[in-house]
Amino acid sequence: xxxxxxxxxxxxxxxxxxxxxxxxxxxxxxxxxxxxxxxxxxxxxxxxxxxxxxxxxxxxxxxxxxxxxxxxxxxxxxxxxxxxxxxxxxxxxxxxxxxxxxxxxxxxxxxxxxxxxxxxxxxxxxxxxxxxxxxxxxxxxxxxxxxxxxxxxxxxxxxxxxxxxxxxxxxxxxxxxxxxxxxxxxxxxxxxxxxxxxxxxxxxxxxxxxxxxxxxxxxxxxxxxxxxxxxxxxxxxxxxxxxxxxxxxxxxxxxxxxxxxxxxxxxxxxxxxxxxxxxxxxxxxxxxxxxxxxxxxxxxxxxxxxxxxxxxxxxxxxxxxxxxxxxxxxxxxxxxxxxxxxxxxxxxxxxxxxxxxxxxxxxxxxxxxxxxxxxxxxxxxxxxxxxxxxxxxxxxxxxxxxxxxxxxxxxxxxxxxxxxxxxxxxxxxxxxxxxxxxxxxxxxxxxxxxxxxxxxxxxxxxxxxxxxxxxxxxxxxxxxxxxxxxxxxxxxxxxxxxxxxxxxxxxxxxxxxxxxxxxxxxxxxxxxxxxxxxxxxxxxxxxxxxxxxxxxxxxxxxxxxxxxxxxxxxxxxxxxxxxxxxxxxxxxxxxxxxxxxxxxxxxxxxxxxxxxxxxxxxxxxxxxxxxxxxxxxxxxxxxxxxxxxxxxxxxxxxxxxxxxxxxxxxxxxxxxxxxxxxxxxxxxxxxxxxxxxxxxxxxxxxxxxxxxxxxxxxxxxxxxxxxxxxxxxxxxxxxxxxxxxxxxxxxx
Amino acid sequence: xxxxxxxxxxxxxxxxxxxxxxxxxxxxxxxxxxxxxxxxxxxxxxxxxxxxxxxxxxxxxxxxxxxxxxxxxxxxxxxxxxxxxxxxxxxxxxxxxxxxxxxxxxxxxxxxxxxxxxxxxxxxxxxxxxxxxxxxxxxxxxxxxxxxxxxxxxxxxxxxxxxxxxxxx
Ligand code: SF4
Numbered sequence: 001x002x003x004x005x006x007x008x009x010x011x012x013x014x015x016x017x018x019x020x021x022x023x024x025x026x027x028x029x030x031x032x033x034x035x036x037x038x039x040x041x042x043x044x045x046x047x048x049x050x051x052x053x054x055x056x057x058x059x060x061x062x063x064x065x066x067x068x069x070x071x072x073x074x075x076x077x078x079x080x081x082x083x084x085x086x087x088x089x090x091x092x093x094x095x096x097x098x099x100x101x102x103x104x105x106x107x108x109x110x111x112x113x114x115x116x117x118x119x120x121x122x123x124x125x126x127x128x129x130x131x132x133x134x135x136x137x138x139x140x141x142x143x144x145x146x147x148x149x150x151x152x153x154x155x156x157x158x159x160x161x162x163x164x165x166x167x168x169x170x171x172x173x174x175x176x177x178x179x180x181x182x183x184x185x186x187x188x189x190x191x192x193x194x195x196x197x198x199x200x201x202x203x204x205x206x207x208x209x210x211x212x213x214x215x216x217x218x219x220x221x222x223x224x225x226x227x228x229x230x231x232x233x234x235x236x237x238x239x240x241x242x243x244x245x246x247x248x249x250x251x252x253x254x255x256x257x258x259x260x261x262x263x264x265x266x267x268x269x270x271x272x273x274x275x276x277x278x279x280x281x282x283x284x285x286x287x288x289x290x291x292x293x294x295x296x297x298x299x300x301x302x303x304x305x306x307x308x309x310x311x312x313x314x315x316x317x318x319x320x321x322x323x324x325x326x327x328x329x330x331x332x333x334x335x336x337x338x339x340x341x342x343x344x345x346x347x348x349x350x351x352x353x354x355x356x357x358x359x360x361x362x363x364x365x366x367x368x369x370x371x372x373x374x375x376x377x378x379x380x381x382x383x384x385x386x387x388x389x390x391x392x393x394x395x396x397x398x399x400x401x402x403x404x405x406x407x408x409x410x411x412x413x414x415x416x417x418x419x420x421x422x423x424x425x426x427x428x429x430x431x432x433x434x435x436x437x438x439x440x441x442x443x444x445x446x447x448x449x450x451x452x453x454x455x456x457x458x459x460x461x462x463x464x465x466x467x468x469x470x471x472x473x474x475x476x477x478x479x480x481x482x483x484x485x486x487x488x489x490x491x492x493x494x495x496x497x498x499x500x501x502x503x504x505x506x507x508x509x510x511x512x513x514x515x516x517x518x519x520x521x522x523x524x525x526x527x528x529x530x531x532x533x534x535x536x537x538x539x540x541x542x543x544x545x546x547x548x549x550x551x552x553x554x555x556x557x558x559x560x561x562x563x564x565x566x567x568x569x570x571x572x573x574x575x576x577x578x579x580x581x582x583x584x585x586x587x588x589x590x591x592x593x594x595x596x597x598x599x600x601x602x603x604x605x606x607x608x609x610x611x612x613x614x615x616x617x618x619x620x621x622x623x624x625x626x627x628x629x630x631x632x633x634x635x636x637x638x639x640x641x642x643x644x645x646x647x648x649x650x651x652x653x654x655x656x657x658x659x660x661x662x663x664x665x666x667x668x669x670x671x672x673x674x675x676x677x678x679x680x681x682x683x684x685x686x687x688x689x690x691x692x693x694x695x696x697x698x699x700x701x702x703x704x705x706x707x708x709x710x711x712x713x714x715x716x717x718x719x720x721x722x723x724x725x726x727x728x729x730x731x732x733x734x735x736x737x738x739x740x741x742x743x744x745x746x747x748x
Numbered sequence: 749x750x751x752x753x754x755x756x757x758x759x760x761x762x763x764x765x766x767x768x769x770x771x772x773x774x775x776x777x778x779x780x781x782x783x784x785x786x787x788x789x790x791x792x793x794x795x796x797x798x799x800x801x802x803x804x805x806x807x808x809x810x811x812x813x814x815x816x817x818x819x820x821x822x823x824x825x826x827x828x829x830x831x832x833x834x835x836x837x838x839x840x841x842x843x844x845x846x847x848x849x850x851x852x853x854x855x856x857x858x859x860x861x862x863x864x865x866x867x868x869x870x871x872x873x874x875x876x877x878x879x880x881x882x883x884x885x886x887x888x889x890x891x892x893x894x895x896x897x898x899x900x901x902x903x904x905x906x907x908x909x910x911x912x913x914x915x916x917x
Pocket of ligand 1: 447488
């Protein structure tokens with residue numbers, strides 16, 4: 001019977017086919033115990049395959065810590081991570097743009113391999129949870145058949161490039177950043193200069209400074225559209241920011257350059273990647289983001305080093321080739337524009353209209369925000385949404401960083417019709433971008449590092465605030481709440497008006513879930529400033545804290561238009577603390593057990609389920625990675641040999657040796673050309689003649705395998721010599737591993 | 749082949765959905781489902797047309813499902829089970845009915861939660877069972893054996909949805 005690999009063979013690009021086949025080989029090597037679990041973990045992370053809570057084989061069931069005996073026994077997919085444990089798959093959606101076909105495919109896959117739910121993240125990705133690793137290659141193939149890759153969705157690489165969801169239709173933008181974010185995504189995906197980072201690297205684009213859509217201020221690289229006028233000539237370019245980031249220690253970004261012309265965007269991004277790879281911290285992952293490098297060097301020195309690197313970069317045609325296509329770029333509306341005249345006597349619709357609609361810069365069109373509770377939608381909703389999109393907007397669909405979906409180019413005359421259709425499938429929730437639209441990271445639901453239930457709290461706040469929303473003061477309505485399950489701030493609590501992050505306290509030996517209250521962060525101006533921590537409050541009391549703070553703000557603000565941030569700054573931390581202190585008391589366990597469990601989780605609260613996070617990825621050196629790639633190639637050569645494909649076996653085993661030799665050479669000569677002649681020459685000069693590659697007993701024997709193969713020009717390949725080639729290649733790679741070990745231990 | 753789901757419809761649901769979260773956690777604590785490794789409970793009650801509350805096990809997902817506003821208990825098999833599709837469906841039905849029995853007889857739900865003899869079978873595998881006539885034919889011949897004397901109807905669906913059959917008394 002046909003499998004997905006065969007069935008989709010003609011629908012997947014060669015590049016993705018190779019990628020996925022390689023991942024499948026790596027899985028097989030892991031099953032056979034032939035890869036270091038650390039390297040496999042980083043390998044799968046770079047394919048978007050992430051760990052999930054309880055994958056370390058234990059779970060606190062509320063009464064006892066239970067072992068989860070997964071059927072595959074001790075087979076692992078990373079350090080302390082069981083093979084059979086359900087995991088997460090992150091799907092990269094560059095700048096959040098999806099089409100109908102992709103939506104339908106993602107709905108199919110959620111049903112067949114996950115739990116039937118698509119989760120939109122704060123970085124415009126989609127995540128599936130509870131997926132078995134064995135299903136990953138098929139999922140990847142099916143995604144690839146509709147033009148989606150999971151490559152570099154996690155791990156220490158360039159993550160999904162995000163951008164304003166209303167780019168191109170926004171009234172305030174300098175220009176549409178979409179084609180630039182698309183070009184940078186393509187250029188950096190798998191780029192060799194971006195494979196040796198100590199941590200992840202996040203990029204975002206914004207069309208203007210005032211609004212928050214792209215959040216450039218909190219990214220490793222923030223790209224802000226800017227037009228410079230010189231002698232009456234307008235030039236498109238960007239203001240660049242570097243070293244921003246939330247995490248446990250939030251850093252606002254520094255200005256890298258007030259203006260770089262558009263043609264410099266890709267080369268400067270590449271140069272930043274090279275500098276980060278070369279000088280960024282590799283050992284201490286807590287200090288490995290680019291923000292720490294910028295802080296260590298100082299922004300001026302960082303810029304100097306990057307520009308020096310830029311100057312020596314070998315020219316790449318891709319830097320500017322996309323610019324020629326820009327004039328032709330643009331989304332085409334499915335329907336003609338129309339005006340919204342009628343007065344519709346439907347209060348629900350009018351409520352939705354007041355918060356979920358953005359009138360586009362193009363007259364007669366609107367952008368609709370579909371507010372998703374906790375960023376979730378079911379496969380059924382997704383499929384029906386694809387139908388609605390087909391009818392009204394075609395492929396003009398985007399995800400935004402507030403975990404919502406955006407439909408662009410809706411003719412204004414169709415607004416009521418589309419509302420009614422969305423309403424039928426539960427997707428016409430009002431309050432997008434208001435206090436109800438609470439953002440949350442996965443927290444203790446699925447994240448291994450989660451301390452408290454961010455989703456549980458966010459869901460509760462949403463429910464309670466939605467009830468009050470009709471009589472809410474507009475100033476409260478306009479606030480934003482964001483919740484993280486721990487200090488790592490994936491829920492972006494630092495840039496919310498009211499933010500929370502999970503922690504815990506202990507009373508008489510019992511643990512109590514808490515949230516730290518963080519107030520006064522700024523969502524506008526691209527995440528312009530970060531909030532202040534005010535004190536930790538038991539999880540159960542957080543909804544009351546929200547009421548207290550918002551009511552006090554309305555009562556005590558200086559004048560009607562004093563902003564929330566200004567109010568918090570004026571009244572100060574001590575005063576706010578005095579307001580929330582009354583909620584900090586914890587009753588005895590025997591008196592009120594409700595404090596001792598978390599929202600939506602009746603188990604007695606504990607921290608025993610926490611595991612080792614994978615957010616930071618495994619720090620695996622570039623050389624280890626490349627040697628592992630060589631290992632995979634020789635494994636594939638072996639499979640080809642077993643299938644009697646001797647020519648392919650020969651080719652792959654030779655490539656494997658070249659790959660391993662190149663990995664070693666790049667320690668000394670990073671830009672060694674990737675061709676056999678250059679590799680063998682450099683190998684001979686740097687490793688063979690210097691005897692660095694010598695084995696104690698075999699001496700230069702293994703090194704000679706490569707040199708002889710390079711010099712052997714005979715074209716005859718048969719069963720016997722193919723086997724010999726594969727075996728020699730295997731021995732060469734073993735020798736490369738021990739040579740690398742000797743280099744890192746300082747022995748040679 | 750094993751990826752089949754059966755949903756049994758609920759006729760009376762006089763409880764708060766949160767109660768199910770408690771019960772599913774209790775099932776994990778007491779390890780009540782034979783041949784299943786129970787892992788966790790997920791709360792999707794905020795999705796109106798979704799899986800409600802779900803108990804994740806290695807072998808299959810169990811949920812109080814709300815697709816199309818029709819509430820029922822869904823057992824969706826994820827791991828291989830039997831050699832033939834007929835045996836599979838018989839076995840999945842028996843697992844489901846075991847769970848139904850546990851719920852109906854739970855001390856906190858007695859009289860508040862009732863099921864009816866209406867089912868939905870979902871073939872959750874678009875490779876081996878695409879939603880086409882030949883899969884329908886195969887499936888119907890099997891279902892007729894498992895649900896003898898009941899009325900079968902194919903649920904008309906669009907946009908690549910799974911082959912689903914409605915079974916009524
Ligand atoms: S903030 Fe913490 S709990 Fe939330 S996803 Fe990030 S690491 Fe996990």
